[in-house]
Amino acid sequence: MDLFEYQGKQFFARYGIPVSDGDAVATVGQAVATAERIGYPVVVKAQVQVGGRGKAGGIKLASNAEEAREHASNILGMDIKGHRVDIVWIERASDIAEEYYASFTLDRAAKLHLGMLSAQGGVEIEEVAATDPDAIAKIHVDPVDGLTEVQCRAWVAAANLNPAATEGAVDILTKLYTAYAEGDADLVEINPLILTPDGRVHALDAKVSLDDNSVFRHPDYEVYDATQVRDAREQMAHERDLQYVGLDGSVGIIANGAGLAMSTVDIVSQVGGKPANFLDIGGGANADVMAGALEVIHSDRNVRSIFINIFGGITKGEEVANGIVQALERVALDAPIVIRLDGTNAEAGREILAPRLSDKLQMQPTMLEAARTAVELARDEAAQAAGTRSLSAAESTIQGAKGGAR
Ligand code: GDP
Ligand code: MN
DSSP states (O other), X not given: OBOOHHHHHHHHHHTTOOBOOEEEESSHHHHHHHHHHHOSSEEEEEOXXXXXXXXXXXXEEESXXXXXXXXXXHHTTOEXXXXXXXXXXXXXXXXXXXXXXXXXXXXXXXXXXXXXXXXXXXXXXXXXXXXXXXXXXXXXXXXXXXXXXXXXHHHHHHTTOOGGGHHHHHHHHHHHHHHHHHTTEEEEEEEXXXXXXXXXXXXXXXXXXXXXXXXXXXXXXXHHHHTOOXXXXXXXXXXXXXXXXXXXXXXXXXXXXXXXXXXXXXXXXXXXXXXXXXXXXXXXXXXXXXXXXXXXHHTOTTOOEEEEEEEESSSOHHHHHHHXXXXXXXXXXXXXXXXXXXXXXXXXXHHHHGGGOXXXXXXXXXXXXXXXXXXXXXXXXXXXXXXXXXXXXXXXXXXHHXXXXX
């Protein structure tokens, strides 16, 4: 789960990483009161989970109450790349001598943590990576050994920061690694990490993504979960305890097991289709779970066909089939369904489904054939929808022509 900047800064502060004094507020009045408490100049920062807020006008300096009021009222409610600003973070403005970049994330290929540090901060790191890759000093950290001070110093030296920043950078990066490892983060990023004219090193921005699977170890992460930004489909799936990721295609996918669900996404793409989602219903494919999954997929207006891909294991074929039958009685669907049912007691399951089959509910013997059918159906349905539209356009043209002749 992704944190807002203000949450990221609170998270950093717990590990002793220096951040500016500030507060997150939701109204103009609170913004001014916070600015008055902190003392000017302050920065008013839009809290949305997208980068480039500065360029979008979501970050403004205020040197008095009038300016704080003006900026807060402009920024609250602002739309930044499709995200509405409901909260602003007010912090004491910093003087900046230099802007750096620092992050830790997992390098899956290397099976090690990856630290990145650059003297070219404040801009998108992807841009630096593309134009001047040597400007990024990288370090791999073995999770068993952790980051030693010797390693950290060598890394900072390799990044060619201003020598005045060396001690502060070593200190912050050591703490940042601890925050990343102990906090079970997938990503911690400070951009910009600044050097002030009086020689302090300080985090001016915070991007933190925490591992959802670590919440049991960190009960306090519940508050972050509560403020997660999810699209309507993802929110609906979250409420039903489904492992769902929204995508932008037209083939809805239901599978049991994350591996099979991923393979299903792959195979739909491979045969030329576009998955509308990833959805793993786990081991128990009973009617409740199946109905919940179908409801979420049904709520996605881009879905033109649904591919249910089940491999019975501990859950037997007939239980899955009964689950599907009952779920279909509860959820009214427009999109046609293609089922592939295999594994334990698949035969028994297929017999249960057989009498229900129709144009709207098909069964295919293999995953590949089922994927092809689902993709074709999605295409047909889309063509039909477009056909209806062009027909009505043609009709209105005729109507228009008639009107013109009159
Ligand atoms: P982002 O654009 O969404 O990444 O937001 P940041 O928090 O990184 O801020 C963008 C830019 O605003 C920074 O790179 C700074 O140049 C500027 N900025 C942010 N906070 C301050 C501050 O306290 N003082 C000054 N002078 N500039 C700031
Ligand atoms: Mn930034």
